[in-house]
Every structure is written in C-alpha cells, then in structure tokens.
Amino acid sequence: MLIRPRDNGFLHPFPSEITPRAAYTGRRALLRQLAGGAAGAALASWAGRAALAEEALYPPPGRQPTLPARRSALAGGVTMEKVTSYQDATSYNNFYEFGSGKGDPARNAGTLKTRPWTVTVEGLVHKPRTFDIDELLKLSAQEERIYRLRCVEGWSMVIPWAGYSLAELIRRVEPQGSAKYVEFVTLADKAAMPGVNSRILDWPYTEGLRLDEALHPLTLLAFGMYGEVLPPQNGAPVRLVVPWKYGFKSAKSLVKIRFVEHEPATAWNKTAKNEYGFYSNVNPDVPHPRWSQATERRIGEDGLFAKKRKTLPFNGYEGQVGPLYAGMDLKKFY
Template sequence: MLIRIPTPHAPRPSEITPRTTYLTRRAALAGLGLAAAAPQVLAQTTPGGGRLARLPGQRSTAAGAVVLDKPTAYADATSYNNFYEFGTDKSDPAERAHTLKPRPWTVAVEGECARPGRYDLDTLLRLAPMEERVYRLRCVEGWSMVIPWVGYPLAELIRKAEPTGKARFVEFTSLADRAQMPGLRSGVLDWPYVEGLRMDEARHPLALLAFGMYGEVLPNQNGAPVRIVLPWKYGFKSAKSLVRIRFVEKQPRSSWEQSAPQEYGFYSNVNPHVAHPRWSQATERRIGEDGLFARKRPTLMFNGYEAQVGQLYAGMDLKKHF
C-alpha cells in the first residue's frame, strides 16, 4: 500500500512561542552552555502545550532512558502523527482525534497470567512512580523525533500480572470504536490494531508504559490515555490507546505483519542495514530541522540503543527476523 507523507501540518497560532520568550530562553540556555548541558536543561526547551492536565515524572536514571538530542517541538510532535484510526494523512490525527474519549478507560489484562483483571486508568496511574524519559522515535517511513515521555516500565505491570511459564509473548490491542475513530471506516488494516512483543522485550527496562509527554497527559492524537513506547523499534510497534494486554504462548501476528508481511516483520527493530522494500532505512529526516529539505542524518542501529538492547537479539539473523 502507498503511504503518503504530506508537508507537516502548520502549528496553531496559540502553539507558537512568543518571540520575546524565545529570545529570553535562548539567551539563558546559551549561558548554561547548551552543547554540554544536562538532560534536564534539554527537556526544558520544549514545554507542553499548556492545555492538558499536568503529569510530571521524576527524571529516569535507567541506562539509555534520557538521550541528549534536542527534543522535538511540542507543536510538531502533536501535529505530525501516524494514527490510522483517525486517518492516513499525518495531519488527520490532530484534526480528528478530538472525538476520542480518554475517560473513563479500562485496560484488560488477560491470558497466561496468575492475576488477570481489568485496570481502570486511575489504578494504572498509581501502579508505579512516574518517570520522564527522553527517547528517540524512528518511523519506518524515514522520519524521526525526540520526545520526553512520562510513564513507567512496562515490566511493572507485567510483574503485577504474574505471567505463567507458558507466557512467551505479550499481545497488545488498541481501541477500535467507529463512533470515536473515523479512520476505522477505511480498509487500510483489519481492526482492531494488534501488536506483540517477545516476553524478554516487554520486560526490558526501556519498554515504557506511557501516560504522558512533555510533562502533560497524552494528547488524543498521540495515543491517549495509555500507550506503549519502544524506542529501539520502528514507531508502529508502539501500540496506542491500549484496551487489552494479553499473555500468550504463541507469537501473535501484528496488524502490519498481517497486512503486508513482505514489508513489516514481527520484530521491526530499527536497522539501517535492512531496507524497506520501497525505500532505504540508512538515513532519516528529523522533524523540525528546517523542513523537508534539511540534510538527512544517518540512522543508528537499534535507533541508538544497541548498547542497551543488542543482547536481546544475539545470534539472530536480523535480515531474516526483520
């Protein structure tokens, strides 16, 4: 299928930082020496939109949890999205996702576990301390962002569920409600959206159960109210608007793998050496860096998280298991 990449949607006037504020902040950062600044300073350069509820998190100390790359502007991160439940154009989610109702919300935990159950959103929010993690996000289409997420390790919920010895994989299912999601009327995928991970991947310290970004709760277009974030994999692996987490014995078949298995594998790790059938993955365009004509940057193996996750795939043929 053809994936269109239109010009990024322009930010709303209310999202544009006033020139005086921008100059003041720029001068302050210059005085601190931004090139050698602590991650805390980098995260402060792109505050949230200020219209959603605050959701602060303690800065994570996990290895690889905070990259030094400059975060993507909030206006870009919330207006240039893949969320096909609201449409296939990058601007569709921001324009249409106001129909999503993130409360009340429950997530069912099912399958091969000793403690299945249904968790309402408030229970999930209290399950573990919130952390802020600044992750790179790499899309299979060739663009990337850097986003400060708020959440806690997915392993915390897995521990709570107590998977049995039969649980070798975790399957994630997103909401599929035609009344809230106009994109479901299209046949681009078989709904609901399903993704999966091997159990050791799901338990990895970098796998995040996210409830917010930029210090605020998740905007609807970014997967409210709860989603997965897997920084070493292509963005479509990070399932949004979760309603079910199921522990299974057999490898689940993800939505994109089912739709186009020659293009989308189960693992979908960022790999500059394995091209998509229709384009190279060797370089990427960072959103917000002077538009479509900015010089592309080299794509890093496992999106730059090789030191943290490379051992998960030791001995595997990564061209075969793409």
C-alpha cells in the same frame, strides 16, 4: 498500501516548517480586530473558523492536564539530543484510527473519550485482572524519559515521555511459564474513530513483543509527554513506547494486554508481511522494499532540504537492547 512518499520520503511538510506559531497567532489577532470593524460579520465568521482550524492542527502546550514525573536515571532512558517541538509531535502523527493523513489525528481525535477507561490483562498469567486507568497511573511513580521514536518512512522524533517500565505491570500479573509473547490490543471505536470504518487495516489494531522485550526496562507504558497527559492524537490515555523499534510497534490507546505462547499476528504484518516484520527493530541494513532505511530526518530539523543523518542500529539503543537478539539473523527476523 496507502503510504506513498514523494522522492524526499515524506507525505507532507511538517507544521513547524510552514508557519511559526507567533505568525499565525498574530494573524488571528489581526483578523479579530478587522472583524470588529468595517470588515463585518462575514469576516468575523471566517476568522473564527480559521482560528479553530489552526488551533486544532497546532495545539499549544497547556491544553492537557499536567503529569508530573521525575527525571529517569535509567541508562538509555535520556538523550541529550534536541527535543522535537510540541507543535510537531502533536500535529504530525500516524494514528490510522483517525485517518491516514499525517494531520488527520490532530483534526479528528477530539472525539476520543479517555474517561472512563480500562485495560484488561489476560491470557497466560496467574493474576488476570482489569485495571482502571487511574489504577494503572498509580502502579508506579511516573518517570520522564527522553526517547527517540523512528518511523519507517524515514523520519524521527525526540520526545519526553512520562510513564514507567511495562515490567512493573507484568510483574503484578505474574506470567505463567508458557507465556512467551505479549499481545497488545487497541481501541477500535467506529463512532469515535472514523478510520476504523476503512479497510486499511484489520481492526482492532494489534501489536506484539516477545516477553523478554516487554520486560526490558526501556519498554515504557506511557501516560504523558512534555509534562502533560497524552493528547488524544498521541495515544491517550495509555500507550506503549518501544524506542529501539519502528514507531508502529508502539501501540496507542491500549485496551487489552494478552499473554500468549505463540507469536501473535500484528496489524501491519497481516497487511503487508513482506514490508513489516514482527520484530521491526530499527536496522539501517534492512531496507523497506520501497525505500532505504539507511538515513533518517529529524522532524522540524533545518527545513525540508536538510541533509539526512545516518540511521543508528536499534535507533541508538544497541548497547542496551542488542543482547536480546544475540545469535539472531536480523535480516531474516526483521
């Protein structure tokens, strides 16, 4: 496995803990002034490259088109917790198609072209079809939902997502009675996604849910975040958000949704079955083989040495989704 956390459980410091935005934008302005004077053309060239590199890692709000969404009234769809900064949420990512480093997606995902884009729905459904991304956007009104998203490496984010319940799409394709699971297949474009040329995972990246999990109203088909369309590094143009499970269950850049009778193989489960179970519900009582999951740290929260918070069962959504797993041994079905 390539995930090798240090003792504190993290590979890198978070962007917001390195340099405040005001500091680095001020530095860029100073460099431009120097470059216009005695520092000369060489400094101007260096300053330009540095500014471009910083902007790639720290994309400010307003870079993406807006995506208006009404505030969700769904129970469990909104939290009063402090929202993670846009800077952190868009520059500290797991998206292995663009590289295994946390900053790789922000650096490399600019090659992703999100138009034209289609999502094919197939398998055990009465009405299989292929949706254009703009058709998908119009299937239901966009709602803003503020969800937590938890990573197995011990960190979490709170993000205002825009989208609608996946159930809205599922109802339109009418699953057959034999459909018990939903498989999600993501884009695997070697030309646009440098990580797909690696052997880290079995490409394309696949994920899966039980049909009742997919139909739960909290399961979100997301098209935006922070009032804008999704940035490429966050799974543009459409992704899954399943807030009570670990983040890798929320597949990005979807191209296919398949309804099947049997539990589908999933990317991380195929790579390390003893570490990444099919369900992957957030459970403080089930440790990862190489670290505890009993505590977590919110990205950008009070520095690298802040006291961790206790992990909540089902990531805090137990009241909404706990009945889905009544009678199950959650240590066996992890």
